[in-house]
Amino acid sequence: MEGGVDYLADERKKAEFDVQQMKIVWAGSHHTFEISDRISKLVANDPAFSKDERTMLPRKELFKNTLRKASYAWKRINDLHLSEEEASQLRFYVDEPAFTDLHWGMFIPAIKGQGTDEQQKKWLPLAYKMQIIGCYAQTELGHGSNVQGLETTATFDPQTDEFVIHSPTLTSSKWWPGGLGKVSTHGVVYARLITDGQEHGIHGFIVQLRRLEDHRPLPGIIIGDIGMKFGNGAYNTMDNGVLRFDHVRIPRDQMLMRVSQVTRDGKVVQSDVPRQLVYGTMVYVRQTIVQDASCALSRAVCIATRYSAVRRQFGSHNGGPETQVIDYKTQQSRLFPLLASAYAFRFVGEWLKWLYTDVTQRLQANDFSTLPEAHACTAGLKSLTTSVTADGIEECRKLCGGHGYLCTSGLPELFAVYVPACTYEGDNIVLMLQVARILMKTVSQLGSGKLPVGTMAYMGRIEHLLQYRCNVQKAEDWLNPAIVLEAFEARAARMSVSCAKKLSKFANPEEGFAELSADLVEAVVAHCQLIVVSKFIEKLQQDIPGKGVKQQLKVLCGVYYLFLLHKHQGDFLATSCVTPKQASLANDQLRVLYSQVRPNAIALVDAFNYTDHFLGSILGRYDGNVYPKLYEAAWKDPLNDSVVPDGYHQYIRPLLKQQRSAKL
Ligand SMILES: CCCCC/C=C\C/C=C\C/C=C\C/C=C\C/C=C\C=C\C(=O)SCCNC(=O)CCNC(=O)[C@H](O)C(C)(C)COP(=O)(O)OP(=O)(O)OC[C@H]1O[C@@H](n2cnc3c(N)ncnc32)[C@H](O)[C@@H]1OP(=O)(O)O
Ligand SMILES: Cc1cc2nc3c(=O)[nH]c(=O)nc-3n(C[C@H](O)[C@H](O)[C@H](O)COP(=O)(O)OP(=O)(O)OC[C@H]3O[C@@H](n4cnc5c(N)ncnc54)[C@H](O)[C@@H]3O)c2cc1C
Numbered sequence: 001m002e003g004g005v006d007y008l009a010d011e012r013k014k015a016e017f018d019v020q021q022m023k024i025v026w027a028g029s030h031h032t033f034e035i036s037d038r039i040s041k042l043v044a045n046d047p048a049f050s051k052d053e054r055t056m057l058p059r060k061e062l063f064k065n066t067l068r069k070a071s072y073a074w075k076r077i078n079d080l081h082l083s084e085e086e087a088s089q090l091r092f093y094v095d096e097p098a099f100t101d102l103h104w105g106m107f108i109p110a111i112k113g114q115g116t117d118e119q120q121k122k123w124l125p126l127a128y129k130m131q132i133i134g135c136y137a138q139t140e141l142g143h144g145s146n147v148q149g150l151e152t153t154a155t156f157d158p159q160t161d162e163f164v165i166h167s168p169t170l171t172s173s174k175w176w177p178g179g180l181g182k183v184s185t186h187g188v189v190y191a192r193l194i195t196d197g198q199e200h201g202i203h204g205f206i207v208q209l210r211r212l213e214d215h216r217p218l219p220g221i222i223i224g225d226i227g228m229k230f231g232n233g234a235y236n237t238m239d240n241g242v243l244r245f246d247h248v249r250i251p252r253d254q255m256l257m258r259v260s261q262v263t264r265d266g267k268v269v270q271s272d273v274p275r276q277l278v279y280g281t282m283v284y285v286r287q288t289i290v291q292d293a294s295c296a297l298s299r300a301v302c303i304a305t306r307y308s309a310v311r312r313q314f315g316s317h318n319g320g321p322e323t324q325v326i327d328y329k330t331q332q333s334r335l336f337p338l339l340a341s342a343y344a345f346r347f348v349g350e351w352l353k354w355l356y357t358d359v360t361q362r363l364q365a366n367d368f369s370t371l372p373e374a375h376a377c378t379a380g381l382k383s384l385t386t387s388v389t390a391d392g393i394e395e396c397r398k399l400c401g402g403h404g405y406l407c408t409s410g411l412p413e414l415f416a417v418y419v420p421a422c423t424y425e426g427d428n429i430v431l432m433l434q435v436a437r438i439l440m441k442t443v444s445q446l447g448s449g450k451l452p453v454g455t456m457a458y459m460g461r462i463e464h465l466l467q468y469r470c471n472v473q474k475a476e477d478w479l480n481p482a483i484v485l486e487a488f489e490a491r492a493a494r495m496s497v498s499c500a501k502k503l504s505k506f507a508n509p510e511e512g513f514a515e516l517s518a519d520l521v522e523a524v525v526a527h528c529q530l531i532v533v534s535k536f537i538e539k540l541q542q543d544i545p546g547k548g549v550k551q552q553l554k555v556l557c558g559v560y561y562l563f564l565l566h567k568h569q570g571d572f573l574a575t576s577c578v579t580p581k582q583a584s585l586a587n588d589q590l591r592v593l594y595s596q597v598r599p600n601a602i603a604l605v606d607a608f609n610y611t612d613h614f615l616g617s618i619l620g621r622y623d624g625n626v627y628p629k630l631y632e633a634a635w636k637d638p639l640n641d642s643v644v645p646d647g648y649h650q651y652i653r654p655l656l657k658q659q660r661s662a663k664l
Helices: 009-013 019-027 030-044 059-079 084-094 099-114 117-128 275-310 329-364 371-399 401-405 411-422 428-445 454-467 475-479 481-504 509-515 517-540 549-567 569-574 580-606 626-634 648-663
Strands: 134-137 153-157 162-166 186-195 198-208 221-225 241-245 248-251 260-262 268-270
Touching: 009 580, 019 030, 019 549, 019 580, 030 084, 059 084, 059 099, 084 099, 099 117, 099 134, 099 186, 099 198, 099 275, 162 198, 186 241, 186 260, 198 248, 198 275, 275 329, 275 371, 275 401, 275 411, 275 580, 329 371, 329 517, 329 549, 329 580, 371 401, 371 411, 371 428, 371 454, 371 517, 401 411, 428 454, 428 481, 428 509, 428 517, 454 481, 454 517, 475 481, 475 549, 475 580, 481 509, 481 517, 481 549, 481 569, 509 517, 517 549, 549 569, 549 580, 569 580
Parallel strands: 134 186, 153 186
Antiparallel strands: 153 162, 162 248, 186 198, 221 241, 260 268
């Protein structure tokens, strides 16, 4: 803090809860708090990880700088003997998308999830020591969402006991894989398996792409970067790549064979593992993306909240200070639901991590019963949380007025880095439609004796939910979690049943599904919002120590669900889950909750425990010392290196001269 002055000190004094305890709730445990606190400071205090110039660097320099940081991070991880958890925190706080994200986040998980024990034994030690660097090469120029439509082929040659990997068309070129363009030595490449002239669907293959000696592509491989992406700096630190194969041969044992095996004589043997496990890495990453959504959103909210307390506009009385913009009700009604959503996504992410761990343990014991639930929850929640977060970051930029548009606010880069999350790991609409299929299947099975399970269990009470009438009579009734849950359950169930009824009128169900897809997506949103609300409410049933901490979380939970109710009141009214009067009472209660958040707002964002380095934002500085730092930063722009700009003599002077002579 400059001169030790904390311009937000008065705001911090207003807090009605124990911020230190809230930091632990946010981190998930004492243990994770301690690690994230220590590692974030370690990164922040190391000048090698500085990120000042990122938005101004040309691509080549930017990329080289990322390589430098990634290699230095790896050195620190080894020198300090960091655990896997600490190492992943270090990469997180370095806060620069890099090939290492794909190596650790997809290449290794793909081998772990789809490789046999033998394959894992061979490849994982090399990958763990980074003696090979891997990417996840699935998407092609012509096909991304439709995985079954991929064109790359892997044809078994029984003569040599090899697969021949080939790109038969331009559209079969691999296109997008991160880390592929310039760095990866290996990839898990997804291709159509062909043996004896027969097709056997999409499978993963470990393919070496570059020579380990000099990094040149292996024969038959064309490889490069796909070009600049949205924004300055941002995701351009990543070498998303293009890759073509011209009959590249790999040994048979490099097909990932947990799901199916190809024998020496070219027979395909299915194990008792479901074929959907080929998609398992995506389920894993979608789960991590839900956790990341709370990080990205909380970061934007932290910047917008601190700046809203610093910024003043209008309302000065007798020469006194103007009003802090955070005190405007409109500012609160845009900002506080995002603050509440950040907490909501944190808790649903925590729960999803638990669900995923549970599913993984079951899979290891050959119990595949919970795989559809894992697919539905990861697909639906990935879509919901990334869409809200991407929109939320942009809303935070607007909440910061003009200064939010400056790169030094940190928000443009955060948005540019974050927004592809709505597309990668499954386009959000495509994933919602996957959940819609599962919802419609669940509704169609009601009454068959097969009880819905997991997050669909509420559908088992369909008779009751179809008859439900909300009995809210006064605004405070909306603070009762049981009432809220039932209203959200009834809305989701009724929207699904309504879609199912409409679907049943179509002779061809696929045609009906396509025709009704926009309605189905709305039903899925209602279902996913119910999951988030219910997991927030479940969190509040836990023992949460610390003065006022649980109370603050209750307020945020109320803001989260009442804001949703207000925003989607069309759904609630159309399905007769609430009356117009009850919807209006919900909004009254929401305003009361906003005023309860107000004194705690700064402390609630301090609880994220972000360093100024990680936030990367002058507007979001911990000390609130915004104006001098903005002023100082402007002078560092390369345009200000000279008083008279380059190009003056060539372009400005002749222009001015011409104007003068025209006047004369
Ligand atoms: C400066 C600021 C810095 C700030 C930084 C801040 C924040 C950073 C934030 C986040 C970063 C976090 C992480 C980053 C990580 C990654 C980004 C980088 C990499 C991205 C990688 C990728 O994108 S990899 C490619 C991903 N591709 C996809 O997701 C494709 C989507 N398509 C599909 O999944 C499928 O094709 C499909 C599901 C849409 C359809 O498949 P198909 O086989 O045709 O399925 P059917 O519809 O016929 O269904 C068959 C049955 O299978 C079931 N099923 C489908 N999928 C799954 C599954 N995954 N698991 C289990 N089961 C599945 C389906 O339900 C059907 O079941 P039934 O037969 O029972 O009906
Ligand atoms: C930054 C970034 C990093 C990536 N990293 C990787 C990586 O490491 N490895 C990798 O393999 N891939 C990667 N990808 C690719 C990514 O997974 C795909 O782009 C993504 O799955 C979306 O597929 P698509 O591009 O084919 O979109 P499309 O499917 O072509 O989508 C275009 C539009 O069509 C709509 N649409 C498509 N199908 C339907 C349907 N059935 N019904 C209704 N609407 C539909 C979509 O909603 C969207 O609006 C990355 C992408 C990005 C942007």
